[in-house]
Amino acid sequence: MLVKEYIPQIDVDVFNGWGKLKSGKSFEELSSEEKAKVGRLSELCEQFIAADKYVFVTPLWNFSFPPVMKAYMDAVAVAGKTFKYTEQGPVGLLTDKKALHIQARGGIYSEGPAAQMEMGHRYLSVMMQFFGVPSFEGLFVEGHAAMPEKAEEIKEKAISRAKDLAHTF
Ligand SMILES: Cc1cc2nc3c(=O)[nH]c(=O)nc-3n(C[C@H](O)[C@H](O)[C@H](O)COP(=O)(O)O)c2cc1C
Numbered sequence: 001m002l003v004k005e006y007i008p009q010i011d012v013d014v015f016n017g018w019g020k021l022k023s024g025k026s027f028e029e030l031s032s033e034e035k036a037k038v039g040r041l042s043e044l045c046e047q048f049i050a051a052d053k054y055v056f057v058t059p060l061w062n063f064s065f066p067p068v069m070k071a072y073m074d075a076v077a078v079a080g081k082t083f084k085y086t087e088q089g090p091v092g093l094l095t096d097k098k099a100l101h102i103q104a105r106g107g108i109y110s111e112g113p114a115a116q117m118e119m120g121h122r123y124l125s126v127m128m129q130f131f132g133v134p135s136f137e138g139l140f141v142e143g144h145a146a147m148p149e150k151a152e153e154i155k156e157k158a159i160s161r162a163k164d165l166a167h168t169f
Pocket residue numbers: 058059060061062063064104105106107108145
């Protein structure tokens with residue numbers, strides 16, 4: 001659960017740490033803050049690469065996911081690790097993975113007037129394409145805040161779809 005994990009943001013310590021490493025300094029020469037943050041970011045990226053499948057579970061907050069999810073994407077988007085630059089442009093390196101995004105959202109975004117306003121699932125979709133992940137699905141629990149009288153039905157429908165997906169994912 002990302003909110004319970006240490007997910008550093010890319011801040012001044014991280015830039016300073018990366019700068020020192022680039023200029024030839026050893027990891028041991030970084031400050032303790034730089035070591036903690038740079039070390040953890042690299043650990044998160046290696047863990048992401050080692051996984052076979054990804055299940056992202058997020059709530060929709062102000063048309064996107066909570067900030068820790070963006071910090072996590074920043075941790076795993078590393079040139080040479082999850083994608084690489086080529087003369088033809090960037091190429092994803094996670095071509096043997098599968099990903100699923102389960103997203104709870106109070107209103108309806110899979111169709112209708114708000115569809116254009118959803119940026120969390122769309123962002124993850126772009127990142128998965130960028131990393132070369134060939135399969136990315138969405139499972140949405142949506143509309144329960146806008147239509148509380150249908151909340152139970154909406155939840156049951158999503159659980160049933162989750163069970164179906166579990167057979168193939
Ligand atoms: C800070 C915050 C922002 C939210 N923003 C939106 C939003 O932009 N659109 C929406 O449909 N629902 C929004 N909601 C409602 C949540 O998407 C909805 O309650 C969802 O069920 C939250 O997931 P959870 O039940 O797993 O906590 C927001 C809720 C919170 C707490």
